[in-house]
């Protein structure tokens with residue numbers, strides 16, 4: 265699979281549960297913009313057949329290489345970022361995993377029951393990254409227990425493996441001078457942005473500024489026949505700045521990412 269085909273399939277799956285991404289992309293196109301993706305992100309469970317370590321070879325197969333590692337103590341996560349080795353225009357990839365063994369025992373037991381349903385050989389090609397649920401639909405009771413301790417765990421159990429967000433590269437926009445102008449256009453259109461720690465995460469001094477919508481909500485039918493509106497996926501916007509050496513910063517920042525994760529919080 266070429267990385268272009270990979271992103272086409274990934275976008276298809278993502279927009280099915282994230283209609284705002286399509287309508288925001290249409291908005292940019294009405295401004296005459298060509299929308300280029302800065303990066304996409306995935307979430308997964310450690311100690312499972314789809315752990316970061318087991319997924320990574322599929323990114324390598326697409327031509328990617330890891331170039332950064334991150335740790336989020338409070339959210340019990342670790343992550344790595346990947347860039348394409350020979351096409352600088354390919355979106356970067358941010359892959360995080362939940363350190364399940366750091367959660368309370370009741371959450372570990374719940375996750376253990378779902379993860380046990382994943383075939384041990386589930387990962388054999390890049391399409392695993394848009395496979396969705398690899399376990400039975402969770403119960404609402406399990407969802408609520410997980411959400412108390414980890415919004416990430418609750419999200420992943422209901423949504424499975426898929427792009428959690430795509431990210432518009434503000435650097436490639438021509439009619440928006442900066443991230444503040446992008447945010448204002450979105451607010452004017454009625455989109456709800458993540459304001460954890462302020463609308464803009466990061467600063468020019470840290471070479472990366474980011475903002476994101478709050479995730480769309482989907483009407484989810486849980487295994488116990490309970491229905492509820494729950495967060496699906498969101499859209500992100502990133503403006504990168506030049507470092508003193510003249511190069512554009514191309515990695516990620518823990519302090520920013522920590523807040524971007526909250527874009528799928530239920531409240």
Ligand code: OOG
Pocket residue numbers: 305306307358360428474500516517520521522524525526
């Ligand atoms: C990833 C959050 C981090 C970024 O750009 O820093 C991130 C997630 O929500 O899964 O995307």
Ligand code: NI
Pocket residue numbers: 303304305358429431500524
């Ligand atoms: Ni992101």
